[in-house]
Amino acid sequence: MLPMQPQIILLKEGTDQSQGRGQLISNINACQAITDTIRTTLGPRGMDKLMVDSRGTVTITNDGATIMGLLDIVHPAARTLVDIARSQDAEVGDGTTSVVLVAGELLREAKPYVEENVPAQTIIRGAHPPFCGRDFFKKMVVDAILMLDSDLDNSMIGMKRIPGGSLQDTQLIAGVAFKKAFSYAGFEQQPKRFENPKILCLNVELELKAERDNADIRIDKVEEYQKIVDAEWKIIYDKLEKIVESGAQVVLSKLPIGDLATQFFADRNIFCAGRIPEEDLQRTISAVGGALQSSVSDLKPEFLGTCALFEESQVGGERYNIFTGCPKAKSCTFLLRGGADQFIEEVQRSLHDSLMIVKRTLQNQELVAGGGATEMTVSRFLRDHSRSIAGKQQLLIAAYARALEIIPRQLCDNAGFDSTDVLNQLRQLHGQKDCWFGVDINNEGVADMFESFVWEPSLVKINYLRAATEAACLVLSIDETIRAPGAGKGGPGPMAGMM
Numbered sequence: 107m108l109p110m111q112p113q114i115i116l117l118k119e120g121t122d123q124s125q126g127r128g129q130l131i132s133n134i135n136a137c138q139a140i141t142d143t144i145r146t147t148l149g150p151r152g153m154d155k156l157m158v159d160s161r162g163t164v165t166i167t168n169d170g171a172t173i174m175g176l177l178d179i180v181h182p183a184a185r186t187l188v189d190i191a192r193s194q195d196a197e198v199g200d201g202t203t204s205v206v207l208v209a210g211e212l213l214r215e216a217k218p219y220v221e222e223n224v225p226a227q228t229i230i231r232g233a234h235p236p237f238c239g240r241d242f243f244k245k246m247v248v249d250a251i252l253m254l255d256s257d258l259d260n261s262m263i264g265m266k267r268i269p270g271g272s273l274q275d276t277q278l279i280a281g282v283a284f285k286k287a288f289s290y291a292g293f294e295q296q297p298k299r300f301e302n303p304k305i306l307c308l309n310v311e312l313e314l315k316a317e318r319d320n321a322d323i324r325i326d327k328v329e330e331y332q333k334i335v336d337a338e339w340k341i342i343y344d345k346l347e348k349i350v351e352s353g354a355q356v357v358l359s360k361l362p363i364g365d366l367a368t369q370f371f372a373d374r375n376i377f378c379a380g381r382i383p384e385e386d387l388q389r390t391i392s393a394v395g396g397a398l399q400s401s402v403s404d405l406k407p408e409f410l411g412t413c414a415l416f417e418e419s420q421v422g423g424e425r426y427n428i429f430t431g432c433p434k435a436k437s438c439t440f441l442l443r444g445g446a447d448q449f450i451e452e453v454q455r456s457l458h459d460s461l462m463i464v465k466r467t468l469q470n471q472e473l474v475a476g477g478g479a480t481e482m483t484v485s486r487f488l489r490d491h492s493r494s495i496a497g498k499q500q501l502l503i504a505a506y507a508r509a510l511e512i513i514p515r516q517l518c519d520n521a522g523f524d525s526t527d528v529l530n531q532l533r534q535l536h537g538q539k540d541c542w543f544g545v546d547i548n549n550e551g552v553a554d555m556f557e558s559f560v561w562e563p564s565l566v567k568i569n570y571l572r573a574a575t576e577a578a579c580l581v582l583s584i585d586e587t588i589r590a591p592g593a594g595k596g597g598p599g600p601m602a603g604m605m
């Protein structure tokens with residue numbers, strides 16, 4: 107792990123690089139500096155980065171998009187790389203390190219041509235964590251996706267971090283689960299387990315004090331005050347009676363449920379939980395059915411949901427409300443365990459990547475092999491193709507082909523292998539015939555990545571290659587930086603002007 111400075115300033119003050127070739131080279135250098143910070147995180151043997159921001163918040167990650175997001179990159183051209191990492195994450199959820207790495211490598215290949223005064227337009231035309239518990243999570247990730255309905259809606263996957271325990275204590279719940287935030291007196295007497303309960307979800311406060319706070323009341327006699335208090339009691343009891351009449355056995359609310367209500371429900375064998383975060387409540391409703399109620403005056407049976415089993419149980423130091431066997435929409439929840447919260451956070455990010463891969467794979471059943479196999483295949487194809495083309499373009503296409511080799515090369519470097527040797531083997535194998543040979547991470551050398559089950563959805567590859575190419579072209583097409591008036595005092599803050 108490398109401690110890093112959060113801010114990278116890449117423009118030297120006092121050097122005039124704002125135009126033409128100087129500008130272009132300076133932009134390429136800036137992008138390369140970014141690429142160099144993240145290259146060591148690629149692949150299963152990649153390293154984590156420990157990042158400290160200006161407020162002292164620590165994040166440990168090897169996720170490309172996360173690192174790029176945390177780096178305070180002020181250089182306008184280099185920000186392009188942040189953008190492509192972010193959009194790769196949003197579009198396909200994986201390949202965020204690869205996209206930045208390949209974009210940087212394309213620029214590195216382009217640099218000598220820029221230096222030789224080849225016009226930029228000519229060039230343009232040519233053109234996870236070393237995840238402990240990997241096996242443990244493999245099955246869980248696939249199970250999670252298979253638990254969902256066929257639309258594979260991401261929002262139906264919940265992830266909860268519960269500090270404490272070890273990674274192996276992580277559970278996958280086939281339903282909705284969320285933490286119980288507050289427990290009032292009376293809660294102990296409530297039942298904690300129901301089969302096929304009626305579930306009522308409210309956006310209603312069930313606390314005694316609420317009414318008095320809503321109005322400005324003036325009184326001059328004690329009896330009047332008593333009347334108001336009585337009225338308030340009546341209001342809340344009316345609400346509670348209505349809820350009981352609805353037949354609800356599990357009452358959830360976004361707003362607080364106080365001790366009076368808690369005891370009232372306990373006496374009637376009803377379970378309740380208040381202050382449930384909106385997101386959790388929405389997911390519960392999507393899964394169990396029914397609808398969120400903002401009033402209890404007219405609770406029709408169809409407003410209530412149900413599930414096969416409701417249970418409140420202890421997970422680590424927390425109480426969790428768990429709903430399984432939900433009829434409306436299938437849902438699943440990871441209860442992630444582990445030591446430091448930052449560690450669990452990183453596990454969460456890796457899981458997100460893995461979930462997206464499995465999901466994409468199920469959605470478009472087209473796969474290619476990983477471990478640099480696809481990059482070697484495309485590279486070989488382009489090199490062959492370049493030979494059929496005359497002039498400068500031949501060299502440029504060959505340079506593009508070479509840039510793609512950065513993926514297997516970096517995978518080797520990160521695993522401590524002799525990358526020159528492995529790459530020679532790969533070039534030779536791919537030169538002989540179409541194949542899926544890539545970097546064998548487990549035994550220094552090469553292996554058929556398809557047979558080794560190192561697979562990736564084609565979509566991830568297509569998207570990242572396209573985005574990396576576009577980003578490289580964009581950077582190459584910037585030949586001038588125009589400083590906004592007043593910018594430059596608090597550090598470099600130039601705006602990019604494009605041709």
Ligand code: ADP
Pocket residue numbers: 147148149150152169170200201202203204205234235475476477478513517545546547560562
């Ligand atoms: P990205 O953010 O680009 O997805 P990762 O750190 O996830 O970066 O690394 C992805 C690269 O690692 C891909 O090229 C993938 O094929 C490769 N890779 C993943 N697992 C293996 C493995 N077991 N053997 C060889 N290569 C692997």
Ligand code: MG
Pocket residue numbers: 200201202234459
């Ligand atoms: Mg990845």
